[in-house]
Amino acid sequence: MAIETLQVVLAVLLWAALAVYGFSSLWWVIETFGLSRGWRPDSTDAWGLEEIQVRILTIGAESVVQTTVDAIPNGIANIRVIAEREIEIDGATVHVVPEDFECAATNKGRAVEWARRHVECDTEYVLYLDEDTIVTDLTGLPDADFVQFTEKPIYTGSRFSYLAEIFRTGYQFEQLGFHRLNYPLYAWGGGFAIRREIEEELGWNVATITEDTNLIWRAAEAYDLEYQLVDARFRNQAPPSIRAMFKQRRRWMSGTIGDDHLLPAHYRPLYLTRVIAWAFSPFVPLLVLASFLLPGTAPGIEFYGLISTGLLGILFVYMLFGALAYRKHPLLWPVLLLLTPVAVVLHAVGAMWGVVSPVEEFEVTEKVTAATIERVNAGLDAGQLREHEGNERLVRDSDQAFETRIFED
Numbered sequence: 001m002a003i004e005t006l007q008v009v010l011a012v013l014l015w016a017a018l019a020v021y022g023f024s025s026l027w028w029v030i031e032t033f034g035l036s037r038g039w040r041p042d043s044t045d046a047w048g049l050e051e052i053q054v055r056i057l058t059i060g061a062e063s064v065v066q067t068t069v070d071a072i073p074n075g076i077a078n079i080r081v082i083a084e085r086e087i088e089i090d091g092a093t094v095h096v097v098p099e100d101f102e103c104a105a106t107n108k109g110r111a112v113e114w115a116r117r118h119v120e121c122d123t124e125y126v127l128y129l130d131e132d133t134i135v136t137d138l139t140g141l142p143d144a145d146f147v148q149f150t151e152k153p154i155y156t157g158s159r160f161s162y163l164a165e166i167f168r169t170g171y172q173f174e175q176l177g178f179h180r181l182n183y184p185l186y187a188w189g190g191g192f193a194i195r196r197e198i199e200e201e202l203g204w205n206v207a208t209i210t211e212d213t214n215l216i217w218r219a220a221e222a223y224d225l226e227y228q229l230v231d232a233r234f235r236n237q238a239p240p241s242i243r244a245m246f247k248q249r250r251r252w253m254s255g256t257i258g259d260d261h262l263l264p265a266h267y268r269p270l271y272l273t274r275v276i277a278w279a280f281s282p283f284v285p286l287l288v289l290a291s292f293l294l295p296g297t298a299p300g301i302e303f304y305g306l307i308s309t310g311l312l313g314i315l316f317v318y319m320l321f322g323a324l325a326y327r328k329h330p331l332l333w334p335v336l337l338l339l340t341p342v343a344v345v346l347h348a349v350g351a352m353w354g355v356v357s358p359v360e361e362f363e364v365t366e367k368v369t370a371a372t373i374e375r376v377n378a379g380l381d382a383g384q385l386r387e388h389e390g391n392e393r394l395v396r397d398s399d400q401a402f403e404t405r406i407f408e409d
Contacts, residue, residue, distance in 0.1 A: 018287055018308055024277035025314040027270060028174050032321075035177025039229065046143035049075030051124040052193065055115060056092070057108055058131035059364060060085040065092075067370040067385050071134045078123060082115045095119055105204050107362035108189075109211040113204040121196050128212075130190035132367045134235035134385060141193055144228035146216055148175065148184070149191035152325060153238035156368050157376045160346055161245040165238045166336065167343035170322030179227045183220045183267055185274070186256070187212040191234040198223065209362045210255025217262040233325070240368050242346065248365045249350025253279065254358035279351040281344050284312050316340050 054076055058065050060083055069079055069092045079092040086096055097114045105113045112128070125141055134154075141147050150172070153165040178184040189212030198219060208214040219225050239245035256275065263271055287308040319340040323333050370385040 014287065014304060017283075018304065018311065020273045020276050021281075021284060021287070021311050022307065023269075024273040025311055027273075028171070028314070031174040031177030035180040039176050039179060040142070045140045047124055047141040049073060049138070049140060050077075052076055052127050052141065053078040053080065053121045053123045053125070053196075054092075054127045054129060055112070055119070056081045056129045056131060056133075057111055058083050058087075060087050061131050061367055062087040062089065063369050064367045065089055065131050068129060068131060068133055068135075071385060073135065073138055076127075076138075078121075080115070080119055082111050082119070084111065103205045104207050105211070106207060107209070108364075109204050109206065109208060109214075109362075112211065116199060116203055124196060125193040126196050126199055127193040128189060128191070129234075130236060132237045133190045135191075135232075136234055137232045142228045142230065143226075145195050145198055145223065145226045146184075146187075146219060146228070147193040148178070148187060148227065148229050149193075149234050150175065150229065150231045150325075151188055151190060151236050152233040154235045154373060155377055156237050156240045156373060158239065158241050158245075160242050160342070161239040163336075163339055163343045164245060164346040166322035166326055166328075167319050167340065167347055168322070169325045170318040170320065173321050173325070175229050176231075178229060181227075182225075183263060184216055184227050185270075187216040190236045191232075194219070208255060208259055209251055209360065210259060213256065214259045214262065217259065221262065237365075237367055237373070240366055244366045245346065246350035246353060247363060249347065250354040250357075250359055251363060253351040253354025254360070257354070257358055258360075275351075275355065279348055279355045281315065281348050282341075284308070284315065284344075285341075288312055315344050319343060 054072060056065055056068055056079070058081065065081055065083075065087065066089055069081070069089055072079060072091075081087070081089050081092045081094045083094055083096050087094055095115060095118070097111045101110070101114050103110055103113050125147070127141075129135070138149075152169060153162070155162045174185075192212065194215070199215075202215065202218055202222065204211055204215065206214060206218075216225075216227075239248055253275070256271075260268070260271055288305065316337050319336055320333065323336050328336065371382075374380040374382055374385060
């Protein structure tokens with residue numbers, strides 16, 4: 001009797017774990033291939049560049065910010081840098097957040113809240129960029145309340161963190177379906193535009209360490225929010241070390257957990273399964289292993305192997321989509337697919353850390369200079385980051401170093 005009870009308990013636990021991962025994977029498929037219908041990739045001409053004010057957030061990374069400013073299209077003249085200390089940037093107006101400014105928001109949120117209150121803006125949109133965001137293919141904006149640009153992290157010297165970024169970029173193809181959701185599931189603060197009127201009414205004066213996602217959730221609650229994704233693949237920096245990447249993922253997960261109260265009840269199951277699936281995805285192979293080690297010992301286990309193996313295969317699909325987003329040569333696809341288990345583990349460690357031990361303080365991910373990026377990327381010439389002004393070559397050729405090193409190793 002005890003053995004039979006143990007088998008039932010084991011079956012329940014295994015099927016519960018499979019259900020969580022399965023629901024998350026199924027939802028990704030629905031978003032990417034179903035909800036993405038109606039997405040308009042060429043709808044960026046409703047508002048011209050003159051209707052955009054750019055705001056770049058930084059503590060004081062002068063050389064990094066200068067590269068970002070230099071790469072902004074010439075049609076945008078209204079460029080503001082919101083900094084924590086005095087820096088000199090050519091081509092932009094620098095605003096320093098006073099040390100005595102106080103509000104409920106902290107760190108980056110405090111800076112953007114100060115800017116909302118004190119930086120004059122008469123354009124239709126405010127485009128927020130991180131200090132390391134290199135704008136590509138920006139010709140205008142669609143007529144939407146919130147415009148999210150896609151990202152494509154550039155290689156900065158750590159092959160492992162870059163590998164994890166390719167995997168993450170593949171997963172983010174689900175953003176193609178966010179325009180059909182009342183609550184887009186997350187936002188990337190390194191490249192998004194919001195109507196000035198909405199930002200002015202909502203403000204940033206809330207305590208959070210993921211202010212971008214917090215803002216879009218609050219906007220979705222307060223408005224019938226029109227969301228539009230623009231697949232421009234802005235270039236930002238992949239974390240320069242594994243440690244920096246772990247800390248970045250930990251902050252993302254901690255902020256998501258801390259802000260989950262903003263979601264309505266019917267979004268909670270989706271949110272919970274995504275959190276678990278991200279943080280504990282390295283354990284998916286154990287589900288497959290269990291189906292082979294425990295044949296006939298638990299009810300329904302005979303179907304478990306097939307389902308869990310299919311679920312494991314979804315992880316490789318994410319990597320394949322990442323290779324497509326990066327325009328990797330098909331000869332490299334088998335190498336990336338073989339490295340998928342490594343990418344899954346690396347991408348999940350920081351998230352798991354955030355679940356087990358959430359962080360409450362914002363910590364800026366370490367950045368490298370433009371000279372370093374140009375040196376480690378074989379496809380970039382000296383000075384190209386500053387001079388490209390949205391040049392397609394930066395999108396197409398700047399990741400050769402990673403491929404070269406893989407084949408050399």
